[in-house]
Amino acid sequence: MTSNHEFFIDPSRCIGCQACVQACGECETHRGVPMIHLDYVERAAGVQTAPVVCMHCEDPTCARVCPADAIKQDDRGVVLSAARPRCIACSNCVLACPFGVPKMQVRYDLMMKCDLCYDRTSAGRKPMCAAVCPSGALFFGPREDIEKSRREKPVNEFQFGRQRVRTKVNIMTAPDNDVLSIDIADFLPRETPDMHPRPGARPGAPDAADAAIWNEWNSGPAELATAPE
Amino acid sequence: MATLTLSEDRYIELFGPTPTYAPAGGWDDRKPDRLVKTHCCFCGVQCGIQLKVKDNKVIGFEPWEEFPVNQGKLCPKGVKRYLQNGHPDRLLSPLVRTQTGFRHAGWDEALEKTAEAIGAIQSKHGKDAFAFLGGASMTNEKAYLNGEFARVALGTANIDYNGRLCMVSAGAANRMAFGVDRAANPWSDIPLAETLILAGTNIAECFPILTDYVWRARDNGAKIIVIDPRITPIARTADLFLPVRPGGDSALANGILHVLIERGWIDQIFIGQHTHDFDRVCDLVRKYNPAAAERITGVPARSIIKAAEIWGPAGTSMLLHARGIEHHTRGVENVLSYINLVLATGRLGKPGCGYGTITGQGNGQGGREHGQRCNQLPGGRDINNPDHRRFIADFWGVPETELPKQGLSACEMFDAIERGEIRGLMSISFNPLVSIPDANRTRAALEKLEFFCAIDFFLSETARYADVVLAGSLQEEDEGTVTTGEGRCVRLRNSVSPPGNARLDWRIICDLARRLGKGDCFGHTCAEEIFDELTAASKGGPIDYSGMTYARIEQNLGLFWPCPAPEHPGTPRLFADGRFHHSDGKARFHAFDYRPPAEDVDEDYPIFFTTGRVVSQYLSGTQTRRIGSLVDQYPEPLCEMHPLLANKLGIQDRDLVKVSTRRGEITVPAQIVKSIRPDVVFVPYHWPGKRAANQLTHRALDPISKIPEFKVCACRVEKVADATKKQNKQWQPKAFSAR
Numbered sequence: 001m002t003s004n005h006e007f008f009i010d011p012s013r014c015i016g017c018q019a020c021v022q023a024c025g026e027c028e029t030h031r032g033v034p035m036i037h038l039d040y041v042e043r044a045a046g047v048q049t050a051p052v053v054c055m056h057c058e059d060p061t062c063a064r065v066c067p068a069d070a071i072k073q074d075d076r077g078v079v080l081s082a083a084r085p086r087c088i089a090c091s092n093c094v095l096a097c098p099f100g101v102p103k104m105q106v107r108y109d110l111m112m113k114c115d116l117c118y119d120r121t122s123a124g125r126k127p128m129c130a131a132v133c134p135s136g137a138l139f140f141g142p143r144e145d146i147e148k149s150r151r152e153k154p155v156n157e158f159q160f161g162r163q164r165v166r167t168k169v170n171i172m173t174a175p176d177n178d179v180l181s182i183d184i185a186d187f188l189p190r191e192t193p194d195m196h197p198r199p200g201a202r203p204g205a206p207d208a209a210d211a212a213i214w215n216e217w218n219s220g221p222a223e224l225a226t227a228p229e
Numbered sequence: 230m231a232t233l234t235l236s237e238d239r240y241i242e243l244f245g246p247t248p249t250y251a252p253a254g255g256w257d258d259r260k261p262d263r264l265v266k267t268h269c270c271f272c273g274v275q276c277g278i279q280l281k282v283k284d285n286k287v288i289g290f291e292p293w294e295e296f297p298v299n300q301g302k303l304c305p306k307g308v309k310r311y312l313q314n315g316h317p318d319r320l321l322s323p324l325v326r327t328q329t330g331f332r333h334a335g336w337d338e339a340l341e342k343t344a345e346a347i348g349a350i351q352s353k354h355g356k357d358a359f360a361f362l363g364g365a366s367m368t369n370e371k372a373y374l375n376g377e378f379a380r381v382a383l384g385t386a387n388i389d390y391n392g393r394l395c396m397v398s399a400g401a402a403n404r405m406a407f408g409v410d411r412a413a414n415p416w417s418d419i420p421l422a423e424t425l426i427l428a429g430t431n432i433a434e435c436f437p438i439l440t441d442y443v444w445r446a447r448d449n450g451a452k453i454i455v456i457d458p459r460i461t462p463i464a465r466t467a468d469l470f471l472p473v474r475p476g477g478d479s480a481l482a483n484g485i486l487h488v489l490i491e492r493g494w495i496d497q498i499f500i501g502q503h504t505h506d507f508d509r510v511c512d513l514v515r516k517y518n519p520a521a522a523e524r525i526t527g528v529p530a531r532s533i534i535k536a537a538e539i540w541g542p543a544g545t546s547m548l549l550h551a552r553g554i555e556h557h558t559r560g561v562e563n564v565l566s567y568i569n570l571v572l573a574t575g576r577l578g579k580p581g582c583g584y585g586t587i588t589g590q591g592n593g594q595g596g597r598e599h600g601q602r603c604n605q606l607p608g609g610r611d612i613n614n615p616d617h618r619r620f621i622a623d624f625w626g627v628p629e630t631e632l633p634k635q636g637l638s639a640c641e642m643f644d645a646i647e648r649g650e651i652r653g654l655m656s657i658s659f660n661p662l663v664s665i666p667d668a669n670r671t672r673a674a675l676e677k678l679e680f681f682c683a684i685d686f687f688l689s690e691t692a693r694y695a696d697v698v699l700a701g702s703l704q705e706e707d708e709g710t711v712t713t714g715e716g717r718c719v720r721l722r723n724s725v726s727p728p729g730n731a732r733l734d735w736r737i738i739c740d741l742a743r744r745l746g747k748g749d750c751f752g753h754t755c756a757e758e759i760f761d762e763l764t765a766a767s768k769g770g771p772i773d774y775s776g777m778t779y780a781r782i783e784q785n786l787g788l789f790w791p792c793p794a795p796e797h798p799g800t801p802r803l804f805a806d807g808r809f810h811h812s813d814g815k816a817r818f819h820a821f822d823y824r825p826p827a828e829d830v831d832e833d834y835p836i837f838f839t840t841g842r843v844v845s846q847y848l849s850g851t852q853t854r855r856i857g858s859l860v861d862q863y864p865e866p867l868c869e870m871h872p873l874l875a876n877k878l879g880i881q882d883r884d885l886v887k888v889s890t891r892r893g894e895i896t897v898p899a900q901i902v903k904s905i906r907p908d909v910v911f912v913p914y915h916w917p918g919k920r921a922a923n924q925l926t927h928r929a930l931d932p933i934s935k936i937p938e939f940k941v942c943a944c945r946v947e948k949v950a951d952a953t954k955k956q957n958k959q960w961q962p963k964a965f966s967a968r
Contacts, residue, residue, distance in 0.1 A: 015462035017434065
């Protein structure tokens, strides 16, 4: 049974493989249409990706702004996709959601979004995305289990300006990592030995997230192969 | 002479790849008749999966959470693998080549034609003029049968398999160091390790399920060291990232060992009791001080020291590697140099202590164990060892003198076709036109063949050159076993029967053997019979399966070899008793000085070229380029390059660039990312024809393992002057959109 199961997202574990996207479409009621979002934060800068399911807010903004009262919440707190007979495809919810989750499916004139695999979770099965996620970035299970096994801690309260939002879905907060280097240049040898590690840098990882060292070098790849004598 | 008779477009129209998006029977009624617990058809992790079956078609999947290795988890390929079933491109009957493409043929005609051609070539040019190529995506049963078929029915020495392109450097190195070719530990040891070295293994994209094992180790406090020329997703949050210059691996390992010895972080007792030749390594690495190692590897000296500081004092540790260090002309040397780190610290054979190569292909492990390699007989026996030869000759009931000697390896076979020594070829589940280096030469070799028979379920780009195509079976259409990357032999279940007139692969092999007059050795009536023969043949060999049966494997959700007796529980962790598999029970150190790659960068070709995989495609793409949503995820090869290089060359993101080597060129969009070394460009290899990265790679082989140097050669990159971005439309937001 999954009655004590909750949904947890840990972007630090995400590898961007899209298994969740591919599996989302496989939930019987989704009929090939994935509702989960997975994007690179900035591919040019690095490989960090972030999966986003519907956060299933306690007091869903999408439902509050819906003029047609098309967005319903069930007694477990699951916020459903817009009801087809009611949705007028106005996109109010798309604009209002603080997490950017609902999407207007123009083909169907209908807002569709993650419904926590309603047909699965209501029958005691895991949602597709969390069932398959190979890296554990998406986890559906008892809170004790995740608190016991992981270093990060779950949060489900978010502050957006003056709006505080409590959600059914939890985000795992990263361990104390102040600076995350993304440029491979930071890991390569450099010529200026007195450059001090940047405060907060992870041990052993880049100590100078600063492309300036490359400008100093002004060296292209051919030279790079032999330069650091 | 087998030149193509149709246009590229026409082949695609007739045989695909056709990207499909919806399950056979559509989305409407997907209530299955039954769920079949089996395994994914792709990588060496072999995730458990339940296939939904309806009306003899696989129409979907359900996670199989009870299977311990992946507990329901899957990668995107596993999620969509079911779409290969009921696919419009599926070959439904044998095909025979005509002046205008192919025509359908009956089995009698196709098999007779094949048998005649084999006879004609062999009687004129000798037995070895007809070669056989197998695949490591096939079951243990088929791998065994391929070996027996080639040696007994064809009588040719020239049988090899596409694992030759995969992990043979690791296999050879493992045998040299430990006397056995298998990952030393089950994956379940990974989370128990205090430190991990991941060398040249893009775990997140090639074996995504293992990511969770690595993250669990991290949760337990493990330090993670990643060695790669690219910041792959597993490297993103590593504690230490070592951006090795392509080809620099052995020098890096020597550099780390130098520091370990200097600081006294070695296990003298273990070394003394359980190993040989540490002195030689000690002498060698003396000169690999961190500064010297930095010069060769392009890794900062302080990072090399840091690696030793993490690895040295750890209580437990695992070292895992994959093709990144193996796909080199020094592949075996690279692997052995890393193994030295494991042996020197004596951390093997205990919980959380060990070592392993991560096999890339579905049966990368089992496919290299049962005799479809040019130098091997069943049970991991050596074809050059007189005792081993006699055992197998007796087992098969043939005179030892008639058992062929060692033949050519996969890439060497194509060289032999060029030289006119090999005239005919039979291949199964192998697409060398995409997967073998120097594709333009591969194409010329295929055109030169007098006869080519391909057994496959889809018409691969290589099979277009065939004279006869025999419609074989998909993984889900047969019973059998595969042995996963951790050495666990698992059961594949038949979910559906082959459609149309397609036949099970092993039946095709047996049918053909009968026509070649060797039916008495190939009278198998089911896959289990072949398995029982295979396990009996392995008895007493280096790779012993003799205690395994289908029933035991099913009951235990897999059994690890060696499993030498019916009551033996299997061996998940090797060397637990401190004994290695060499006859004296001791492991061997090997000392290798760094040697540069076969083709280093120079003035004309100043940039390193390297290849690899993306998460949504598998190997040559024969299966995954037919699955629409996987195609959309990464539709075309891109050339990854660092902005420093791009700026120098005046290239912007998504500009078309021409990458050329001494062998060929490819024009692809640039992807400008800070996650790759500025002296390297990367192009994934899953595509054929003009998009084939293997037009650029070269056939320089490791002298021991005969693996080609896919991971490093020298190239030139230039912007295509008049290219417009319109040509790259596929890369606009279409990906992941609803369909």
